Amino acid sequence: MEIQKKKMIDYEALDAYSEQMTTPPDAVLHHIYRQTNLTQIYPRMISGRIQGKFLEMICQMLQPKRALEIGTFTAYSTICIARGLPPNGKLIAIEANEEFEEIIIKNLKKAGVSSKVDLRIADAKQLIPTLESGFDLVFIDADKISYPLYFELVIEKVNSGGFILADNVLWGGKILQQQKIDRETQAILDFNQRVADDTRVEQVLLPIRDGLMLIRKK
Numbered sequence: 277m278e279i280q281k282k283k284m285i286d287y288e289a290l291d292a293y294s295e296q297m298t299t300p301p302d303a304v305l306h307h308i309y310r311q312t313n314l315t316q317i318y319p320r321m322i323s324g325r326i327q328g329k330f331l332e333m334i335c336q337m338l339q340p341k342r343a344l345e346i347g348t349f350t351a352y353s354t355i356c357i358a359r360g361l362p363p364n365g366k367l368i369a370i371e372a373n374e375e376f377e378e379i380i381i382k383n384l385k386k387a388g389v390s391s392k393v394d395l396r397i398a399d400a401k402q403l404i405p406t407l408e409s410g411f412d413l414v415f416i417d418a419d420k421i422s423y424p425l426y427f428e429l430v431i432e433k434v435n436s437g438g439f440i441l442a443d444n445v446l447w448g449g450k451i452l453q454q455q456k457i458d459r460e461t462q463a464i465l466d467f468n469q470r471v472a473d474d475t476r477v478e479q480v481l482l483p484i485r486d487g488l489m490l491i492r493k494k
């Protein structure tokens with residue numbers, strides 16, 4: 277019997293190389309990253325070097341006047357988005373956990389972007405329906421269970437030609453599992469399929485870090 281040999285790629289090594297070749301974060305972001313890793317129970321939630329620079333550059337390219345972030349944590353991605361906004365650009369950042377409020381405010385101040393960010397400590401599911409429409413960019417990075425709902429809530433609020441970015445859409449590779457699919461993985465699968473089936477949008481799944489879905493509203 278012929279044994280099929282699969283070429284094994286070391287994705288961790290590729291990630292490490294990609295990170296090395298990406299512009300490093302400045303002292304403020306480096307400090308936030310270190311502090312988050314030293315003090316938080318789930319530090320892996322933070323965006324980090326590659327995704328942070330990607331978010332900043334996407335904003336520099338798109339020049340969104342109104343942006344929305346769902347899931348702020350310690351404000352790493354918030355700062356990256358805010359830094360990429362045009363001079364008159366504003367970002368509404370939603371974080372449900374009030375324990376992060378103080379640290380977010382402190383970090384935004386350190387990065388010099390407080391005036392660009394409107395922080396809302398609230399459950400995004402309740403807050404989004406109350407927000408005015410007209411977003412040019414939305415970054416979805418909160419609880420995975422609610423991803424399909426977040427898509428439905430924000431799609432009506434995004435301008436035609438505007439973009440939605442959703443993090444963790446590869447979910448550590450769990451989206452390829454055939455059995456024992458947990459609730460979060462199922463929600464990510466549902467989200468990805470819903471986006472793929474939705475004729476209002478076109479999208480590209482970027483295998484950056486844990487997977488980023490870049491969605492454009494037609």
Ligand SMILES: C[S@@+](CC[C@H](N)C(=O)[O-])C[C@H]1O[C@@H](n2cnc3c(N)ncnc32)[C@H](O)[C@@H]1O
Nearest residue numbers: 321322323347349352353372373399400418419
């Ligand atoms: C993956 S972390 C965000 C990481 C951050 N965007 C970054 O890149 O550094 C997810 C955050 O979403 C928040 N969150 C979870 N459910 C939420 C909800 N319903 N509304 C708003 N924020 C929520 C969590 O408290 C957590 O801080």
